[in-house]
Amino acid sequence: MAAVKKFQSILKNKEVSRPLITYAMVILAYLIIQVLISGGILSNLLQGLLVPLCIYSIAAVGLNLCVGYLGELSIGHAGFMCVGAFTSAFFTKCTMNSGMNEMVRFLIALVIGILCAALAGYLIGIPVLRLRGDYLAIVTLAFGEIIMNLINVVFIGRDSRGFHFSMKDSVSLNLEEDGEAIMNGAKGIMRIPHQSSFTIGIILLLISLFVCYQLVNSRTGRAIMAIRDNRIAAESVGIDITRFKLLAFTISAAIAGAAGVLYGHNLATLIATPANFGYNMSIMILVFVILGGMGNFRGSVIAAVVLTLLPELLRGLSDYRMLMYSIILIIMMLYNWSPKIIAFRERHFRGKLHKKEEKEVA
Amino acid sequence: MPLLEVRNLSISFGGLKAVDTFELEIEKNQLYGLIGPNGAGKTTVFNMLTGVYKPDEGYIALDGQDLIGMKTIDINKAGIARTFQNIRLFSEQSVLDNVKIGLHNEYPYSTLTGIFRLPRYHKMEKAMNEKAMELLKVFELDKKADVLASNLPYGDQRKLEIARALATNPKLLLLDEPAAGMNPNETQELMDTIRFVRDNFDMTILLIEHDMRLVSGICEEITVLNFGQILASGETKTVLKNPEVIKAYLGE
Amino acid sequence: MSFLSNLINGLSLGSIYAIIALGYTMVYGIAKMLNFAHGDVIMVGGYVVFNLMTGQGMNPLLSVIAAIIVCTVLGVVIEKIAYKPLRGANSLAVLITAIGVSYFLQNAALLLFGSDVKAFVSVFNVKPFRLAGGALTITGVTVITVISCIVIMIGLMLFIKKTKSGQAMLAVSEDRAAAELMGVNVNQTISLTFAIGSGLAAIAGVLLCSAYPTLSPYTGAMPGIKAFTAAVFGGIGSIPGAFIGGILLGVIEIMGKTYISSQLADVIVFGVLIVVLLVKPTGILGQPIREKV
Numbered sequence: 001m002a003a004v005k006k007f008q009s010i011l012k013n014k015e016v017s018r019p020l021i022t023y024a025m026v027i028l029a030y031l032i033i034q035v036l037i038s039g040g041i042l043s044n045l046l047q048g049l050l051v052p053l054c055i056y057s058i059a060a061v062g063l064n065l066c067v068g069y070l071g072e073l074s075i076g077h078a079g080f081m082c083v084g085a086f087t088s089a090f091f092t093k094c095t096m097n098s099g100m101n102e103m104v105r106f107l108i109a110l111v112i113g114i115l116c117a118a119l120a121g122y123l124i125g126i127p128v129l130r131l132r133g134d135y136l137a138i139v140t141l142a143f144g145e146i147i148m149n150l151i152n153v154v155f156i157g158r159d160s161r162g163f164h165f166s167m168k169d170s171v172s173l174n175l176e177e178d179g180e181a182i183m184n185g186a187k188g189i190m191r192i193p194h195q196s197s198f199t200i201g202i203i204l205l206l207i208s209l210f211v212c213y214q215l216v217n218s219r220t221g222r223a224i225m226a227i228r229d230n231r232i233a234a235e236s237v238g239i240d241i242t243r244f245k246l247l248a249f250t251i252s253a254a255i256a257g258a259a260g261v262l263y264g265h266n267l268a269t270l271i272a273t274p275a276n277f278g279y280n281m282s283i284m285i286l287v288f289v290i291l292g293g294m295g296n297f298r299g300s301v302i303a304a305v306v307l308t309l310l311p312e313l314l315r316g317l318s319d320y321r322m323l324m325y326s327i328i329l330i331i332m333m334l335y336n337w338s339p340k341i342i343a344f345r346e347r348h349f350r351g352k353l354h355k356k357e358e359k360e361v362a
Numbered sequence: 363m364p365l366l367e368v369r370n371l372s373i374s375f376g377g378l379k380a381v382d383t384f385e386l387e388i389e390k391n392q393l394y395g396l397i398g399p400n401g402a403g404k405t406t407v408f409n410m411l412t413g414v415y416k417p418d419e420g421y422i423a424l425d426g427q428d429l430i431g432m433k434t435i436d437i438n439k440a441g442i443a444r445t446f447q448n449i450r451l452f453s454e455q456s457v458l459d460n461v462k463i464g465l466h467n468e469y470p471y472s473t474l475t476g477i478f479r480l481p482r483y484h485k486m487e488k489a490m491n492e493k494a495m496e497l498l499k500v501f502e503l504d505k506k507a508d509v510l511a512s513n514l515p516y517g518d519q520r521k522l523e524i525a526r527a528l529a530t531n532p533k534l535l536l537l538d539e540p541a542a543g544m545n546p547n548e549t550q551e552l553m554d555t556i557r558f559v560r561d562n563f564d565m566t567i568l569l570i571e572h573d574m575r576l577v578s579g580i581c582e583e584i585t586v587l588n589f590g591q592i593l594a595s596g597e598t599k600t601v602l603k604n605p606e607v608i609k610a611y612l613g614e
Numbered sequence: 615m616s617f618l619s620n621l622i623n624g625l626s627l628g629s630i631y632a633i634i635a636l637g638y639t640m641v642y643g644i645a646k647m648l649n650f651a652h653g654d655v656i657m658v659g660g661y662v663v664f665n666l667m668t669g670q671g672m673n674p675l676l677s678v679i680a681a682i683i684v685c686t687v688l689g690v691v692i693e694k695i696a697y698k699p700l701r702g703a704n705s706l707a708v709l710i711t712a713i714g715v716s717y718f719l720q721n722a723a724l725l726l727f728g729s730d731v732k733a734f735v736s737v738f739n740v741k742p743f744r745l746a747g748g749a750l751t752i753t754g755v756t757v758i759t760v761i762s763c764i765v766i767m768i769g770l771m772l773f774i775k776k777t778k779s780g781q782a783m784l785a786v787s788e789d790r791a792a793a794e795l796m797g798v799n800v801n802q803t804i805s806l807t808f809a810i811g812s813g814l815a816a817i818a819g820v821l822l823c824s825a826y827p828t829l830s831p832y833t834g835a836m837p838g839i840k841a842f843t844a845a846v847f848g849g850i851g852s853i854p855g856a857f858i859g860g861i862l863l864g865v866i867e868i869m870g871k872t873y874i875s876s877q878l879a880d881v882i883v884f885g886v887l888i889v890v891l892l893v894k895p896t897g898i899l900g901q902p903i904r905e906k907v
Contacts, residue, residue, distance in 0.1 A: 073709060127892050130892070131891060131895065134647075134648040134705060135846070137648075137709055138842060142887050143884070145880055145881075145884055146881050146884050149878065150878075153878060186877075211477055214476065214479065218473070218483065219462075219466060219471060219487075220473040220476050222459055222462060222463050222466070223466055225454065226452045226455070226463045229452040229453055230451065230452055233450035234463070235438075236443070236444055236450075236527075237464045237526060238435045238466060283713055286710070286713070319725065320725070322717065322720075322721040323721040323724075325717065325721075326714050326717035327714075330718065333700070334699050334700065337700055337703040337704060337711075338700055338703060339699075
């Protein structure tokens with residue numbers, strides 16, 4: 001009995017119950033899908049979507065930290081995914097024939113991808129976070145595009161003499177006979193071992209959720225939200241604005257990097273195109289965040305999953321997918337932010353509340 | 363030595379002198395008023411004291427420490443906390459969290475400690491909660507600890523701002539029109555609270571106020587600003603009888 | 615000589631950026647929002663001309679006029695439906711909505727016109743100018759582009775200085791509340807701003823597609839973002855600033871493409887944006903603003 005009571009009191013505390021429900025949902029979804037797979041019910045098409053679902057969910061959770069909690073709009077997060085994907089895949093390619101245990105190798109690749117994305121986030125954050133609002137958004141976009149374009153001109157090869165680097169073409173790497181071009185400019189990295197799996201994706205998603213939930217319910221999280229709610233007041237109570245902005249942005253970039261690592265090891269060939277690492281991807285992830293609710297991590301995951309699956313399930317709809325996203329996005333923004341609509345809703349909603357109270361009094 | 367010493371403080375915006383050779387001396391534990399018509403430069407003085415604006419010239423010292431050129435956060439750490447004329451709460455967070463943000467630097471623990479809920483996290487959070495509730499009790503906000511700050515009535519929001527400022531453990535508290543928008547009863551209560559804070563927290567308080575009842579009721583000394591310049595300063599009663607001061611107010 | 619011809623290409627591209635940037639800068643100055651969808655209005659203008667001229671065989675001039683009308687109406691409608699309800703809301707919300715509109719236009723075009731890249735036939739039938747005994751050729755489009763840009767900029771400056779509506783725009787951009795008190799119809803002024811900006815976008819679309827004769831649903835996106843860069847570069851809110859920023863950015867892009875690396879042209883352009891915003895966030899001709907506490 002005591003245990004039940006304790007459990008009930010835990011569930012009453014939203015700070016505690018909210019993450020628990022989210023973790024439970026993710027795990028339950030994982031188990032159901034595993035059963036469906038072993039039952040042979042899941043089509044190949046859907047099975048192929050499982051890892052991308054994890055990638056989008058993780059990226060959306062990470063971006064939500066930046067948009068929902070820090071209150072800064074980044075439209076360059078695909079750039080951090082790009083960094084995570086390429087640095088980790090590069091490491092994997094370099095150590096492919098070293099006889100290292102595959103799992104250990106992937107773990108190291110994961111850490112490298114996350115750290116490099118975090119570093120990119122940190123370095124970009126230092127100048128960018130001095131800017132405000134629209135300017136900040138557009139500069140994150142600019143950095144995202146720069147990262148993607150730079151990746152496309154980088155050539156790195158390796159032969160018996162060591163690594164060779166060029167920004168022109170693969171010929172100017174001057175590789176020996178035994179050499180191999182690992183990064184091939186616009187052709188990207190080829191023949192990467194397929195190491196991302198649904199299980200790994202779910203584990204990474206759970207870790208990302210854990211880090212984000214624990215972070216926002218701590219001293220650091222309160223400081224981050226204080227900056228969002230009122231920067232001047234936060235400064236006046238001695239909160240180091242730059243430090244906490246940078247911290248939140250870096251963690252957000254690191255999580256995007258984790259999503260990138262998953263992406264980089266999911267397909268044999270990794271190339272950077274506007275479709276996968278351009279600002280269109282950043283905007284798609286932003287759509288997940290907005291639709292799931294700013295500051296609502298669970299919502300980000302649900303939105304990412306539903307908005308990816310729905311068009312696939314309703315085949316005829318897939319042409320209209322992007323159009324639907326855009327319309328939903330506009331309507332959601334108007335519904336949630338328009339001063340007139342908010343006033344209307346409050347009148348309507350408050351009216352109901354009052355009636356309810358009256359009933360209770362009676 | 364006075365707790366706060368301000369000498370020759372001036373700032374101009376676009377060629378206009380907003381504050382001109384402002385001087386101020388506040389002794390420890392004093393309740394000091396800064397009054398004057400709208401646009402006289404009172405809030406600008408606060409903004410210079412807290413490092414929001416950089417004065418063109420002048421000297422500010424708290425407890426002998428030169429504050430000129432310091433950033434807002436460092437000035438807060440040095441011991442000045444403030445409230446705002448147009449209330450600035452962390453509106454999307456609870457009343458309790460607002461005060462806990464004020465306690466940010468008093469009960470530190472690292473981000474990793476927070477993420478992994480290490481023992482220090484529990485220890486600090488517990489201490490923080492106790493301290494915050496203690497402060498809220500002073501302002502009779504303890505029962506509303508879980509309410510979202512933006513849902514508080516106006517008077518409570520002003521009180522919460524004071525509680526949050528006090529949480530940073532300042533030596534000097536700046537209150538920018540604490541009674542604005544309050545009815546006479548609330549103002550009376552606020553006066554008692556301000557006195558209580560001064561006595562129980564051993565606090566020095568500088569306040570901007572338009573409500574003359576409050577000013578004459580609790581301020582021992584005042585300075586009157588008009589068009590950025592000091593019109594008069596000294597003991598409250600004497601200054602309020604000064605014909606120039608009366609003229610400035612009637613002429614408003 | 616090749617340097618000169620590159621410079622002229624840069625001026626031509628820069629003129630297109632400048633025309634787009636004028637739309638950005640006016641909307642930013644008056645409605646205080648970054649109209650992310652502005653670039654996509656360009657694309658709509660391009661499609662209108664393409665469909666009327668190549669599809670229906672309409673007279674080029676008439677189709678350009680039709681495009682201007684369509685884009686003007688589109689701009690006003692977008693403002694009314696998507697942006698006006700958000701006046702006074704968080705600027706983040708407005709920006710995200712604008713991104714939504716941009717996304718909508720691109721995907722609507724994708725469904726209506728298909729994803730294939732159309733070969734755009736230049737609207738202008740002007741013979742190239744051969745200078746220096748044929749060593750330097752300037753295409754007709756280039757000349758028309760640069761001239762249009764200068765005419766538009768001077769026209770806009772006169773409009774703002776000399777007309778009542780122009781003065782109203784100036785008033786709203788400086789202090790919306792005060793302008794309202796003075797009897798300026800703010801809603802009408804903002805609508806007019808969007809109308810002018812979108813009309814200019816149509817012209818920019820025609821010039822862009824004539825100079826770089828391809829057209830797809832994504833044609834407007836990149837030039838749009840780059841033109842915003844130009845507007846920021848020149849100092850957002852300033853009309854001569856948009857002109858200078860546009861020209862400079864066009865020249866920088868073409869020179870970078872030629873003398874550094876064609877693949878890094880975008881990197882260079884965005885690098886310029888970042889450097890400008892960090893070193894002088896108000897741009898070349900912008901004015902600083904002080905935050906109220």
